Amino acid sequence: MTLSIWGVSVLLFLAGLAMVVLRRQLLAMLLGLELMINSVNIALVYTGSLWADAEALSAALLILAIAAAEVVVGLSLILKLNGAGAPVDSSGLSELKG
Amino acid sequence: MNLVPWSLWLLIASPVCAILAVFFFVRPRKPQWSHWPILGSCALVCLAATDLTSRVYAGMVLDVPVAIWMLGGDWYLPFGFRVDGLGTAVLLMVAWVGALIQVYASGYMKHDPGFSRFVLLFHLFYLAMIGLLVSNNFVQLYLFWELVGVCSYFLIGFWYQKESARRAALQAFLANRVGDFGLMLAVLLLMAMTHGNTSFSSVFRLLPAAPTEMVTLAAFLVFWAATAKSAQFPLYFWLPDAMEGPTPVSALMHAATMVTAGIFLLVRAWPLISSIELLPQLIGWVGAATAIGAGLVACAKTDLKRVLAYSTVSHLGIMAFALGFGETAPAVFHLLTHGFFKAVLFLCVGNIAHALGKASVGVDETGGLAAKMPLTFGCFTAAALSLAGLWPFAGFYSKDSILDAAFHQGGLQAAAGVAIAFLSSFYIFRMLFLSFLGPRREQRGPGHAHEGEPVLGIPVFFLSLGAVGAGWLSGPLSRLLASGWMLRTGMSPVPDWTWNGLFASQACALAGVGAAYFLTTLRPQWDWDWRRRFPRVERLLESDFGWKPTVAAFSALVVEAAGMFSRGWDTRLWDGLVESTADWAKRGGERAASLATGQLNDYLWWMLAGTTGLLYLVLR
Amino acid sequence: MNSAAFPVAVLAPHLALGLGLFAALLAGMGRVGERPLRVLVVAALGAALALVWAWHRTQTGGPLIRSDEFSWLGQLLCYGGAIPLALVLSGGDISAALLLGSALGMGLLAVSGNLLMLFIGLQFMSLPGYVLVSRQGRPRSYEGAVKYFFAGGTASALFLMGLALHYADTRSLALEAGSGVLSEAGLALMGAAALFKIGCVPMHFWLPDVYESSSPELAGFFSTSMKAAGFLLLMRLVALGPDSALAGSLPALGALTMIFGAILALRQQGLQRLFAYSSISHAGNLILGVGAWAAQGARAAGAAPVFFYLAVYLLMSNGVFQFLRASSAVSRGDLRGLGQRDPSQAAAASALLLSLAGIPPTGGFLAKFLIFWELVKAGLYGALAVAGLATLVSLGYYLGLVRDMVFEEGDRLDRARQASLSRSLVWVCAAGALMLGLGPSLVSALARALGGGG
Structure with a gap:
């Protein structure tokens, strides 16, 4: 059971990672980021309840809150970029280079 | 602390106070008076150096830690003095030659808009060199070594509006930096070996017990650093271009002091260097090659200061050549006499340049100066005779002891010695005859040249006294150097001259003089003719045999x-x-x-x- | 070790910063000018510094808090590094609150005794950073902010995964060492996040873009405070496992970073980008120091060279970026002839550049020397050779800048803004960098502080 839960968690993590690295649309990348963070939550919640460890469970809650804060920041940045009229595509963000 | 004589404190304190006083008080208000506190400090330094030397001669050897910068844990930077024969011998020369050159500089640079800055930097350099000579541990020596390099960078590029000066300064700094990095690695290795205490005494005491790879590496790195500072092949190329600096800078740094720091380091660390099997021989071969190569190139140069620059490289090679035989005292002896006669030569060239109203002079612009500038002519001749190693001038005694060892070895070394003797005599007398006799058809002639003010003449005169007479002190010098010598097997004293050696060296030198006379006066156009007839040879020499x-x-x-x-x-x-x-x-x-x-x-x-x-x- | 009582002494600086943050937001409701806000921020930072100093001897442990020498020294570095930015802060109450928030996050990171706290601190200090970059009003600020956000977010997610793995092995989120593959893998992932924050190759690509799209003073804040916090995180992780793969890979990574940063800086024409790569190179030097520290067992007393370097770097980097602000120089060509236009600034900047290059007798030389000494003691000769090479390469651009300023001619473009505070800051930082080199009592103080507490 443990292995499968951990397997799901790692798989989701890798999926999120793939989304961040491979996708071009910023919103999709943001989703990937969230997926990564919440996949860790899965593992933490499961392991915490397995060992009846309140620390892990409360950690999961806190991580949720922090992830939410991160989404707020990310979304507002993306919206600001979008507000300039340009489509939010990461390949367009290539003026800073070298 | 009461063992430390007053003269040691004075030695350090007076330049520091003078620099601070000029920087904070004199420079803002009356920059044209900047040289007065400096010259006063020079006098005090000479006094202190003489006192220290006499004490060491009487038998005192001092090795005191003064302060320890505790960096915490097992890191600390020690600060201390070592006053022994080697240090004071070189110190005495540096102090006096430096003081006289600073007197000269205060006249030479008087009308330069950056006069105050120059005087300050020059004195800072003086202080750094003195600090280097009285250090008692490798770390402190390294710090002063760096400071000397930084000062030289600023002084070579003093006329920074000139592109060539800036490039020369940068080149000097980079070449020295490469060497300095080697020295830093060596210091780190020594620190690892001695667990932090890099004072000379403790390093040499722990030497036999240390792992051989470490010691070998450290010794080679020290040699590398000395190569850069003392302009041996392959890191010599910055020195000829460093002539872009004002003439007093060339005279002090590139004749008497900075370039000798490398040789000084080698002798200071001689217990380390000599513990490696083949390293002294390597030093000797590098020195011989440098001496002969630079000597050949010097024979063909047309710019007066460049001839002297290559001559300096050549003479540093001679000092290294001496070290190759393990002859440390003759090497130091030559270091001292070279300081005098090379300084005289540079200052005379400075006088010529001053008289002709230019910064640097080529042979095309001189000719026939003997009548117009008698004092300069006389001093130049005296120094030239000393450089060529003719009896009874100072250079004879120092060079002869080295050539003696070379002839004694025989074979290639003897041949090298012959070549060196002939070449050095040739190029310096070529320079003398071309500049002071004549004028020849291709030369412009003396024009309105005349002797400069007394402040330009008097220091040269006194320095030439040294160039003439310093050689008679070989006996006292040996005794001085022996005091505080750190190698258990003792120090090889300056040997007495032998008849064979005397004949050989004098014959070569006189042959050089004769050849120079022949090719410049009896066949006056030769110097210009051969360039037209053998352009490839000229190109070869111009590019330093392809090294540049x-x-x-x-x-x-x-x-x-x-x-x-x-x-x-x-x-x-x-x-x-x-x-x-x-x-x-x-x-x-x-x-x-x-x-x-x-x-x-x-x-x-x-x-x-x-x-x-x-x-x-x-x-x- | 009173864990029952609320550790007021340890958290007092954080409370001060929190109050400052609150006050800044309140002040924003009215119409407050720039200057009162700057005073508020500096006062909050100053209060935090004072409180750290006053109560640094308190050794409170507890479930979430660890207050040892690293924590108070780290806090001093982080808060101190923020002061130059605070002094010239523009952007109203929001920017002031963001800066204080970031500093608060660093402070939380410093006193963390728990992996979760570390994560909270990491996020707390990073999120305001992302927003600050976007508020700079420079062309491409948003681009820089987005890049920073995503790269940083990925790093935080990696940290989280590492946290979970470590937890799976040790059954606790406390900052304790674990055994077994899982915890070591977790350590590696968390270490990767820390290395990202520091700007270690190959996770450095965000750094030049972010520095270039920020204002100089903000870049200065990132290069000093953020870096110090990142190094604190790295050292905490390394202390958990001095023999781990993370610690073992540090010499190689540090050498790579040093040489990479130096070579890339050499070809930059834009000054902020150049100093970003220089920052990367210095980070490499510090990584080498941490690696050497780990190789010798990662005892607290042995970390003095790293802290000294961070302290000197704080002065040098902030000084250089304040200089960029004061002179409005954008590219290397702008600096030509500054020695004649503005000799005092050129002199101070030259001192800072020489210190960055590691030329004696500056503080930068001493810091490098101590790290090299540590490398020799740890037997890491290969890394030492690469470090030396990188230092030589870095001479190329540092001395080149000095040469441009002092020895070259420039047109008399009078572009200097009214930036007198920045000009003074440059002088203060230069003087500090020089003094630290001439009187290394700071090193002994650090060694005593680190060695005494254990």
Whole structure:
């Protein structure tokens, strides 16, 4: 059971990672980021309840809150970029280079 | 602390106070008086140096730690003095020659707008050199060594409005930096060997017990650093171009002091150097090659200061040549006499330049100066005779002891000695005859040249006294050097001259004088003719036997390689990696066709790569 | 070790910063000018510094808090590094609150005794950073902010995964060492996040873009405070496992970073980008120091060279970026002839550049020397050779800048803004860098502080 839960968690993590690295649309990348963070939550919640460890469970809650804060920041940045009229595509963000 | 004589404190305190006083008080208000506190400090330094020397001669040897900068734990920087025969011998020469040159400089640079800055930098350099000579541990010596290098950078590039001066200064700094890095590594190795205490006494005491690789590496690094500072092949090329600095700078730094710091370091660290099997011989061969090569090039130069620059390189090679035989005292002896006669030569060239109203002078602009500038002519001749090693001038005694050892060895070394004796005599007398006799058809002639003010003449006169007479002190010098000598096997004193050696060296020197006379006065056009007839030879000599273009090509190659590497990394490697991953993702069925061409995703790929690498290390 | 009582002494600086943050937001409701806000921020930072100093001897442990020498020294570095930015802060109450928030996050990171606290601190200090970059009003600020956000977010997610793995092995989120593959893998992932924050190759690509798209003073804040916090995180992780793969890979990574940063800086024409790569190179030097520290067992007393380097770097980097602000120089060509236009600034900047290059007798030389000494003691000769090479390469651009300023001619473009505070800051930082080199009592103080507590 443990292995499968951990397997799901790692798989989701890798999926999120793939989304961040491979996708071009910023919103999709943001989703990937969230997926990564919440996949860790899965593992933490499961392991915490397995060992009846309140620390892990409360950690999961806190991580949720922090992830939410991160989404707020990310979304507002993306919206600001979008507000300039340009489509939010990461390949367009290539003026800073070298 | 009460063992430390007053003269030692005075030696350090007076330059420091003078510099602070000039910087904070004199310079803002009356910059043209900057030289007065400085000259006063010079006088005090000479007084202190003489007192210390007499004490050491009477038998005192001082090795005191003064302060320890505790850096905490097992890191600390020691600060202390070592006053022994070697240190005071060189100190005495540096103090007096330096003081006289600073007197000269206060007249020579008087009308320069940067006079105050010059005087300050010059004195700071003086202080750094003195500090180097009285250090008692490697770390402190390294710090003063660095300070000497920084001062030389600023002084060579003093007329920084000139592009050539700036380039020369940068070149000098970089060449020295390469050497200094070697010295820093050597100091680190010694620190590791002695667990932090790099004072000379403790290093040499722990030497036999230390691992051989460490000792060998440290010794070679010290030699490397000395090569850069004392302009041996292959790191000598900065010295001729350093002539861009004002003449007093060339006289002090590149005759008497800075360039001798390398030789001084070698002698100071002689217990370390001599403990390695073949290192002294290597030093000797490098020195001989440098001496002969530079001597040949000096024979063909047309700019007066450049002839002297190459001559300095050559004489430093002679000192290294002496060290190759283990003859440390003759090497130091030659260091001292060279300081005097080379300074005289440089200052005379400075007088000529001053008289002709230029910064540097070529042989085409001189000729026939003997009548117009008698004092300069006289001093130049005295110094030239000393350089050529003719009896009874100072150079004879120091050079002869080295040539004696060479002839004694026989074979290649003797041949090298013959070549050195002939060449040095030839190039200096060529210079003398071309500048002071004549004028020849190609030369402009003396024009309105005349002797400068007394402040330019008197120091030269006193220095030439040293150039003439310093050699008679070889006996006292040996006794002085022996006091505080740290090698258990004792120090080889300056040997007495032998008849064979005398004949050989005098014959070579006189042959050089004769050849010079023949080729400049009896056949006056020869110096210009051979250039027209043998342009390839001239090109060869001009490029230092091909070394200069090699260095230029090498540094261009390094810069190009660095640029190529960074460009290639950015474009070829990186884009290629990304594109190959794009193919994989398309095959995997991902939607994005033009995958990860935006910069951000590339960054993230690299993060992934790094993290994967770390994980791989864990799971291995 | 009173874990029951609320550790007021340890958290007092954080409370001060929190109050400052609150006050800044309140002040924003009215119409407050720039200057009062700057005073508020500096006062909050100053109060935090004073409180750290006053109560640094308190050794409170507890479930979430660890207050040892690293924590108070780290806090001093982080808060101190923020002061130059605070002095010239523009952007109203929001920017002031963001700066204080970031500093608060660093402070939380410093006193963390728990992996979760570390994560909270990491996020707390990073999120305001992302927003600050976007508020700079420079062309491409948003681009820089987005890049920073995503790269940083990925790093935080990696940290989280590492946290979970470590937890799976040790059954606790406390900052304790674990055994077994899982915890070591977790350590590696968390270490990767820390290395990202520091700017270690190959996770450095965000750094030049972010520095270039920020204002100089903000870049100065990132290069000093953020870096110090990142190094604190790295050292905490390394202390958990001095023999781990993370610690073992540090010499190689550090050498790579040093040489990479130096070579890339050489070809930059834009000054902020150049100093970003220089920052990367210095980070490499510090990574080498941490690696050497780990190789010798990662005892607290042995970390003095790293802290000294961070302290000197704080002065040098902030000084250089304040100089960029004061002179409004954008590219290397702008600096030509500054020695004649503005000799005092050129002199101070030259002192800072020489210190960055590691030329005696500056503080930068002493810091490098101590790290090299540590490398020799740890037997890492290969890394030492690469470090020496990188230092030589870096001479190329540092001395080149000095040469441009002092020895070249420039047109008399009078572009200097009214930036007198920045000009003074440059002088203060230069003087500090020089003094630290001439009187290394700071090193002994650090060694005593680190060695005494254990």
